[in-house]
Amino acid sequence: SQQGEEDPQALSIQEGENATMNCSYKTSINNLQWYRQNSGRGLVHLILIRSNEREKHSGRLRVTLDTSKKSSSLLITASRAADTASYFCATDRGRGGSYIPTFGRGTSLIVHP
Amino acid sequence: NAGVTQTPKFRVLKTGQSMTLLCAQDMNHEYMYWYRQDPGMGLRLIHYSVGEGTTAKGEVPDGYNVSRLKKQNFLLGLESAAPSQTSVYFCASSPHRPGTGELFFGEGSRLTVL
Structure with missing residues (x-):
């Protein structure tokens, strides 16, 4: 079973616009x-946010975490065509409470030039 | 550095055949993982290893076996391939204890079982 679930499943925007993706999870996390993930490639780590953090930035990326709502969001500002990819959230809680990274189904982002 | 290397990148098998996927990492990472990725399903953990000589089952281990005889290598075996094992397989490694830090992924191995 998936611990994190991304929303929306697909997102299509124009270059220069902001893209927001959400992730909801079921059990408490650390x-x-x-x-x-670019098409046909492996996954690349973007950012990690801890449960005691509410917001984190990395370049054009902004991640928020709301542990009371069990949700996180990823904001990409001033998007570029090169941002076209699938984006996955991963929590540190899997089935049965294991600490193995558990991934959602992802959001497919298309940025039109 | 090569990072995480998976071989082969593509393979076509007939039902009942066996094969082994090799994952090699040159970063001296302690922890290694095998995931499978299917359309609409995200990544699901097959098996993982917390150190040389140790392996453990993940979410979808049936039909697969693994071995970690050397720290740098993590092998995923299919003893009798089934069409349901058609998927893209990703290996990942990490220097961090499970769930505490980033994973480094290989480029994937695309397996088709006819």
Whole structure:
């Protein structure tokens, strides 16, 4: 079973616009990570946010975490065509409470030039 | 550095055949993972290893076996391939204890079982 679930499943925007993706999870976590996957490639780590953090930035990326709502969001500002990819959240809680990174189904982002 | 290397990148099998996927990492990471990725399903953990000589089952271990005889290598075996094992397989490694830090992924191995 998936611990994190991304929303929306697909997102299509124009270059220069902001893209927001959300991740909801079911059980308490210690941290949450976001990854990017370009078509036909492996996943690349973007950012990790801990449960005692509310917001974190990395370049054009902004991640928020609301542990009371069990949700996180990834904001990409001033998007570029090169941001076209699938984005996954991963929590540190899997089935049965294990600490193995558990991934959601991802959000497919298309940025039109 | 090569990072995480998976071989082969592509393979076509017939039902009942066996094969082994090799994952090699040159970063001296302690922890290694095998995931499978299917359309609409995200990544699901097959098996993982917390150190040389140790392996453990993940979410979907049936039909697969693994071995970690050397720290740098994590092998995923299919003893009798089934069409349901058609998927893209990803290996990942990490220097961090499970769930505490980033994973480094290989480029994937695309397996088709006819």
